[in-house]
Amino acid sequence: MRFAFSLGTARSGLARSVVLVAVGLSLAACDTLSSLNPFDKSEKYKPEIVPEVPAEQTYNEGLSRLQDHNYTGAVKKFDDVEKQYPYSQWGKKALVMSAYANYEAGEYQDSITAARRYLNLHPSSPDAAYAQYLLAMSYYRQVPDVTRDQERTEKALVALQELVDRYPKSEYVSDAKFxxxxxxxQLAGKEMEVGRFYLTKRNYTGAINRFRDVVSKYQTTRHVEEALMRLTEAYMALGIVNEAQTAAAVLGHNFPDSQWYKDAYKLLQSGGLEPREDTGSWISRQFRGFTRAVGLGG
Incomplete structure (x- = not known):
C-alpha cells in the first residue's frame, strides 16, 4: 500500500514509530472498509421474502373497511389491488371501488381522478355507468352557493348530461335528470344575480345579456319568469319599447298567473303601454314550442 506523504530522511526511532502507527491505522481502516463492502463474498445476501397476498383477500379487506366506514383505509386496500394486479378483474373492480370510497370520504377530486381513469380504461364495462355517476356526483357535491364562481357547477352539468347521453338505460339516469x-x-340563478347587479348600476345592456342567457339557455328553470320581467324593465329603461312589450306578452302567455307578469304589466302601463308580442323578436322565437317544466318551481 502506498501513501501520499514522504518520510524524507528521518531515521530516528520516533519517526519509524510514526510510520509504523500510520501503517497500522491504514491497514485497520482497510479492514474496516472491507467489512462494509457490499460485494464482500464472505457475506451472503439473505433477501427478505414478502409473501404475496391474493388480490381477492386484499379486495375483501377493502370491503371490510368500507363497512366499518374506514374510507381512507378502504382506499388504500383498493389502490393496492389496482397497483399490484392492474390487468386483472380484481384490479378493475378495485379501481371503481376506490372512486366510491374516495367519494364517501369526501375526497371528491381523488374520486374524480379514479372514476376518469376507470372510464378511460374500461369505457364499455358494465360498471362504466356507475363510474360516470360517481364522477358527476363528485362535481355535484362541490356545487357552491350562487354568489360564487360556478365552474364546478358547469362541470357537474356536463358530467350528468354525459351520463344520460352515454348510458340512457342505466339505473342512474332518473336521478341524473333531476x-x-x-x-x-343554479346556473340560471347566477346569471340572474349578475343581471340584477347590472340593473342597479344602470348597465342595462349588460343586464339584458345576462337575462337573455337565462331565457335562451335556462327557460325551463324557475328563474325564467323573473328574467322576462327584468327584460321588460331593462328594455323600458333603454326606450326599446317593442322588446319590452314582447317580453311582457311572452311572460303573460306562458305564465299568466305569475306575480312577475303582474309587475311587468304595471310597468308597461306606467308608460302608457300594454303587452304586445312581436313575433319577429328574439324573445318570441325563443318560446316557440316552449313547454313549461314541472318541478323546481317550474
Whole structure:
C-alpha cells in the first residue's frame, strides 16, 4: 500500500514509530472498509421474502373497511389491488371501488381522478355507468352557493348530461335528470344575480345579456319568469319599447298567473303601454314550442 506523504530522511526511532502507527491505522481502516463492502463474498445476501397476498383477500379487506366506514383505509386496500394486479378483474373492480370510497370520504377530486381513469380504461364495462355517476356526483357535491364562481357547477352539468347521453338505460339516469335540472337552476340563478347587479348600476345592456342567457339557455328553470320581467324593465329603461312589450306578452302567455307578469304589466302601463308580442323578436322565437317544466318551481 502506498501513501501520499514522504518520510524524507528521518531515521530516528520516533519517526519509524510514526510510520509504523500510520501503517497500522491504514491497514485497520482497510479492514474496516472491507467489512462494509457490499460485494464482500464472505457475506451472503439473505433477501427478505414478502409473501404475496391474493388480490381477492386484499379486495375483501377493502370491503371490510368500507363497512366499518374506514374510507381512507378502504382506499388504500383498493389502490393496492389496482397497483399490484392492474390487468386483472380484481384490479378493475378495485379501481371503481376506490372512486366510491374516495367519494364517501369526501375526497371528491381523488374520486374524480379514479372514476376518469376507470372510464378511460374500461369505457364499455358494465360498471362504466356507475363510474360516470360517481364522477358527476363528485362535481355535484362541490356545487357552491350562487354568489360564487360556478365552474364546478358547469362541470357537474356536463358530467350528468354525459351520463344520460352515454348510458340512457342505466339505473342512474332518473336521478341524473333531476340533478341536471337542479344544476341548471343554479346556473340560471347566477346569471340572474349578475343581471340584477347590472340593473342597479344602470348597465342595462349588460343586464339584458345576462337575462337573455337565462331565457335562451335556462327557460325551463324557475328563474325564467323573473328574467322576462327584468327584460321588460331593462328594455323600458333603454326606450326599446317593442322588446319590452314582447317580453311582457311572452311572460303573460306562458305564465299568466305569475306575480312577475303582474309587475311587468304595471310597468308597461306606467308608460302608457300594454303587452304586445312581436313575433319577429328574439324573445318570441325563443318560446316557440316552449313547454313549461314541472318541478323546481317550474
Amino acid at each position: 340533478k341536471i335540472q337542479v344544476v341548471r337552476d
